[in-house]
Amino acid sequence: MERSQPNYRLIYHDIISIKCPGKKEECSPILNKKEISILDVIKLNMIIFGINDKETQIFNQKHRSYDESTILEILDYQAKNNLNNTQLANHFKLSRNTVAKWKKHFKNKHLHPVKAN
The missing domain is CATH 1.10.10 (Arc Repressor Mutant, subunit A)
Known part of the structure; x- marks a missing residue:
């Protein structure tokens, strides 16, 4: 059974609408793409949440996976x-x-x- 990919467009649309509507314009070129890749998700995270402290970056990197x-x-x-x-x-x-x-x-x-x- 193949696992389906999360609907990143919907997830990030909701995050932007609720938490940071001011970043909608900056994120729209990525969200308007036909397909959103894992690299796009990483870019969206950087735009919305910025750079975290070193410990958080290390934790997040350990839990990344790439298709x-x-x-x-x-x-x-x-x-x-x-x-x-x-x-x-x-x-x-x-x-x-x-x-x-x-x-x-x-x-x-x-x-x-x-x-x-």
Whole structure:
């Protein structure tokens, strides 16, 4: 049985309407997309809630999960911006080992060539 993805559009629409209506305009380009990716959810969180303290960031990072399309989007970002694994890991707050594992696992699936470290 395949798990369905939460309706992020509805969730964030409600959060913005109730907690911070002033950020509606800033969030609307993301919320108006046909599909909202995990990276979009991370961007929305940053817009709405801002940067948390270091302890909260560490906790949140440990509980993040990425679907295949998001991983491929991250790997394409690396290729388009000519980043090495360390730079990509720092940008997305990942471990270098995670990036290396993803590159090995998805090496034949993404569209852009990946720059070797």
